[in-house]
Amino acid sequence: MKLTGAEIIIKTLIEQGVTDVFGYPGGQVINIYDALYKYRDQINHVLTAHEQGASHAADGYSRATGKVGVCIATSGPGATNLVTGIATAMLDSIPMVAITGNVPCSLIGKDSFQEIDITGITLPITKHNYFVNDVSKLADSIREAFRIAKSGRPGPVLVDVPKDVQVATYEFEEEPIPEKFPLPLAKEEQIAQAVAMLNAAKRPYIYIGGGAAGLGLGQEIIALAEKLDAYIGCTFMGLSAVNGDCDRFLGMQGMHGHYASSMAQKESDLILGIGVRFSDRATGKVSAYAKGSKVIQLDPDFSEINKNVTVDLGIVADVKDAFRRIAAEVGKQEHPEWRAAVGKLQAQEARFDSEQRERAGEKLVPRRLFDIINAKKPPKTVIATDVGQHQMWTAQYASFDGPRRFVSSGGLGTMGFGMGAAIGAQVATKDPVVLITGDGSFGMNLNELATAVTYQIPLVIVIVNNGVLGMVRQWQTLFFGGRYSNTVLERKTDFVKLAEAFGAVGMTASTPAEFEQAFTDALAIQGPVVIDTYIDKDEFVLPMLPPGGSIEDIITNVDTKGEKPNAK
Known part of the structure; x- marks a missing residue:
């Protein structure tokens, strides 16, 4: 026709x-x-x-x-x-x-x-x-x-x-949807070499990235970790690829990653990277990364092999196929010393978390905010974020209900991404969507609140409002002598009135009890709801790596009033 x-x-x-x-x-x-x-x-x-x-x-x-x-x-x-x-x-x-x-x-x-x-x-x-x-x-x-x-x-x-x-x-004549361009399959000798390296490892660490997150390999990655007596860490983009409740999963590593995950990577003797770029954000100082480890990298993109980190074995192939062939051939391993070492790292991380909770008292702090979100969110909830401190707190504390339940800008770090992305995710899935944003990021594209209202898209928008550009201010506190150049948002925006002006529902919360009630009420509303939560500007994202630092320079505690961090 x-x-x-x-x-x-x-x-x-x-x-x-x-x-x-x-x-x-x-x-x-x-x-x-x-x-x-x-x-x-x-x-x-x-x-x-x-x-x-x-x-x-x-x-x-x-x-x-x-x-x-x-x-x-x-x-x-x-x-x-x-x-x-x-x-x-x-x-x-x-x-x-x-x-x-x-x-x-x-x-x-x-x-x-x-x-x-x-x-x-x-x-x-x-x-x-x-x-x-x-x-x-x-x-x-x-x-x-x-x-x-x-x-x-x-x-x-x-x-x-x-x-x-x-x-x-x-x-015009309609045609069938063509198959994807085929990826090469890993060579037998590459699979054999990877299997031999994994079997020989005493402290194996499986490192998953965005290239693995959408492959549906979560349970198989956990099964491989059990078989190898290995532990699993991930990049920011790899979050939600595996069940966060798994004992083998240590969480995100890198710039603001979990202490146990970052340190386990440092102590490992073999890293199996699946769909990862080994970007500086995750590795810290690249020249110091994986100094005591052999590295295997599985990736479909030839340009990623050895781009950031020199690897011992790079396999450019269909990642799912290569992974399954490797997993089928490795032997059952037992590494009690590795389990004990990682257990100590997990205990240290638990102590940091406990200390943070104790310091908070009855204040609404990020850890407590996510305790409530994790407990109250419905099954299959998609969590979206903008970019800033709130994004890293989400990566550290949020629990995800499965693959593709986390929507956030990783590589470009795009402030203003969240509103549009949350709308797209809800249109696609029809599942509950919670957007975690900051008062800075929300201001970038808050006009999309009109879109959410027009289409009555049910979004719960949690503004982590600290009155500052928190991530940049954190760096200014720690590394620039507290010289707060243009990071204090001296604005008088009433986000409740703003939400109502768009036709949405607005709420505020400054205590855990108030937030729990507001979040519960918001989930019952058919349409967008904005919850403006008040967070102290001196709440920092920790752990963190200093600029140019390596994993061993990880900072877990700081005096937010002073110039110099108290490392470890």
């Missing part, structure tokens, strides 16, 4: 299994929006308050499901407003297809109204992008965009379509 280019775009999205898209209309995508109206019974469009919100919503949609998220924007500022969201997806390997309109082909290169070279702008932050100047190539370009986005190491792809291509007509 003959369709316009705009209709071909929407029909191809439907063909690819897309049921929801996020976007904002404009002159150069008006034909696409007309086609969306025509096919509105087959594809749902969520109108966000800003194109950046649309990109984050598509990202959150993908993180919560593993499906390709889709966002649409017009040319010029509409397209450039997607850039931060596309970059966020790129650094965290999130499959996304961004569709932008552009001026007609005859006006390209003439500085036309709202003309911008969005393919050039996004070249470094996409897996691939397309400028489609021929309607006959439109459907196949979109199909290939989806295939690229979800194959190998996932990531965002942009498709830029001039307006005259949207108006032109061409025959």
